[in-house]
Every structure is written in structure tokens, then in C-alpha cells.
Amino acid sequence: AQSVTQLGSHVSVSEGALVLLRCNYSSSVPPYLFWYVQYPNQGLQLLLKYTSAATLVKGINGFEAEFKKSETSFHLTKPSAHMSDAAEYFCAVTSNAGGTSYGKLTFGQGTILTVHP
Amino acid sequence: DAGVIQSPRHEVTEMGQEVTLRCKPISGHDYLFWYRQTMMRGLELLIYFNNNVPIDDSGMPEDRFSAKMPNASFSTLKIQPSEPRDSAVYFCASSLPRLAADTQYFGPGTRLTVL
Numbered sequence: 001a002q003s004v005t006q007l008g009s010h011v012s013v014s015e016g017a018l019v020l021l022r023c024n025y026s027s028s029v030p031p032y033l034f035w036y037v038q039y040p041n042q043g044l045q046l047l048l049k050y051t052s053a054a055t056l057v058k059g060i061n062g063f064e065a066e067f068k069k070s071e072t073s074f075h076l077t078k079p080s081a082h083m084s085d086a087a088e089y090f091c092a093v094t095s096n097a098g099g100t101s102y103g104k105l106t107f108g109q110g111t112i113l114t115v116h117p
Numbered sequence: 118d119a120g121v122i123q124s125p126r127h128e129v130t131e132m133g134q135e136v137t138l139r140c141k142p143i144s145g146h147d148y149l150f151w152y153r154q155t156m157m158r159g160l161e162l163l164i165y166f167n168n169n170v171p172i173d174d175s176g177m178p179e180d181r182f183s184a185k186m187p188n189a190s191f192s193t194l195k196i197q198p199s200e201p202r203d204s205a206v207y208f209c210a211s212s213l214p215r216l217a218a219d220t221q222y223f224g225p226g227t228r229l230t231v232l
């Protein structure tokens with residue numbers, strides 16, 4: 001079974017400050033990891049994903065995440081927050097495990113990011 | 118590409134009524150997923166299809182919920198009878214997973230309110 005834990009349901013930063021959203025995963029097989037963003041009243045949009053190539057993954061809108069196997073983590077960062085980054089962020093995990101698990105995403109509970117002027 | 122299309126975007130109904138939510142996946146995608154999002158339970162996978170065949174429906178909460186995919190371009194999620202606790206945002210997503218890591222593309226969601 002796979003699971004994802006996002007530490008902190010709410011994160012608040014000032015505009016221009018570092019954004020750090022934490023995600024830890026549990027998986028018995030090599031994982032694929034994703035970060036999705038959800039703006040108000042919209043569906044989820046992929047920010048970036050880790051697929052066992054480079055451990056530092058760069059995504060859209062200046063976000064990046066680093067896969068750390070030893071820490072079972074996949075934290076999302078952005079050097080300088082912008083007001084438009086305010087949204088809810090979801091970490092998710094899947095794997096190449098066969099059967100009914102193939103391609104099935106397990107999501108964390110989400111982290112709401114607030115950006116103050 | 119138009120992306121994943123869901124209808125209606127908002128649905129308000131009374132307890133006991135039948136509700137049908139609709140989804141058109143991205144053309145060529147052969148996986149389709151239905152999710153439910155609530156404040157209490159977060160984002161839950163209800164059911165998913167591969168090539169129009171249901172693969173895993175273990176997330177469907179009760180027999181009141183049913184989902185079909187009669188063809189590659191259309192799927193429905195039906196709730197009969199509806200109850201207030203079914204109020205949530207329902208998302209449809211599609212993908213073409215040659216690899217399990219292929220991206221799922223989400224629709225805008227249907228916000229369901231059951232009075």
C-alpha cells in the first residue's frame with residue numbers, strides 16, 4: 001500500500017519569501033511522485049513529477065522538488081513567492097505495481113498556501 | 118485540445134433525487150478516473166476505467182453510486198438516491214499511461230449540493 005503525508009494543512013508566507021511545502025511518502029516499491037496545484041473553483045493541474053530520472057525536478061511557475069529516498073520525502077520549494085501562488089497544493093504517489101494499482105494516484109490531504117503582500 | 122470536460126459545473130438537488138454527472142475525457146486517453154473531494158475526506162478515488170472497462174471500484178462508497186463508460190469519449194457517475202452527505206466536488210481525470218507515471222489531466226469538477 002502507498003500513502004502520502006503532507007505536513008501542515010496551511011502555510012502562510014510573505015510575497016518574495018521562500019515557499020516550502022512538505023511531503024513524505026510511504027511505498028513498498030519505487031514510487032513515482034507528483035505535485036498538483038488547485039486554484040479556487042478549478043481542477044487540479046500538474047506542477048511537476050518525479051519518474052526515477054533526476055532527483056531534482058523542475059516544474060512550472062518556478063517550483064521545484066527534490067526526491068530524497070533516505071528521507072522518503074518529496075518537498076516542494078519556490079525561492080520567491082508570488083501572490084498568484086496562493087492555492088492548494090497536493091502531493092501524490094503511484095508506482096509501476098501491476099494489477100488494479102497501475103496508474104492509481106494516492107493523494108495527500110493538501111496544503112493551502114497563503115501569500116501575504 | 119479542449120481538455121477534460123465535465124457537466125454540469127454545478128448541481129443542486131433535493132435528497133432522494135437521482136443525480137447524473139458527465140465526463141468527456143481527452144481524445145485518445147484510455148484511462149478515466151472519478152474522484153470526490155470534500156473538506157473532511159480530501160481527494161478520494163471512486164472508480165477508474167481502462168478502455169471503457171471498470172478496473173477498480175473499491176472507492177465507490179455505497180450501492181447508491183454507479184459509474185459507466187459506454188464508449189471511449191463518455192462516462193457517467195450516477196447517484197440514486199442522493200443524500201446530503203454526497204455533497205462534494207466530483208472530478209473526472211483522464212490519462213494515457215504508457216508508464217504509470219504519465220500525467221492525469223483533471224476536469225474543472227462538478228460541485229454537487231444535496232439539500
